[in-house]
Amino acid sequence: SSTMSLSEAEVQSARGAWEKIYVDAEDNGTTVLVRMFTEHPDTKSYFTHFKGMDSAEEMKQSDQVRGHGKKVFGAINNMVQHLDNSEAFLGIVTPLGKKHATQLKIDPKNFRIICDIILQLMEEKFGGDCKASFEKVTNEICTHLNNIYKEEGW
Secondary structure, three states: OOOOOOOHHHHHHHHHHHHHHHOOHHHHHHHHHHHHHHHOHHHHHHOHHHOOOOOHHHHHHOHHHHHHHHHHHHHHHHHHHOOOOHHHHHHHHHHHHHHHHHHOOOOOHHHHHHHHHHHHHHHHHHOHHHHHHHHHHHHHHHHHHHHHHHHOOO
């Protein structure tokens, strides 16, 4: 059984909410990253190839930004599909967390930033209920990532 703090009903409604935004994974993933880079410019420093881009327009057109946006959404989608199986969920989150902690050395606060922007976009596009049903999932993801960081000595 699951170590997750989500009930079966919550998992189902979270999946429904996620599906709405995941339909346009590349565009929505790009929007999320562009917002993050614009509102939190320090986050750009982790991406050497995004550093010189200042305008949101330029970022939106960038294949690298689009590619990473799609990748982020793909990873979250993978987690969402395994919310009811903690072993599988951790099997996705753990290597991702380790890579970001040890190789990429990304500050873990950035995961919360990105999750909050996703929730904001969900609310804008699909309303408060959509956001509310996905909020627990983002907390779950961030909690697990933070635990992995702690294990890695952050």
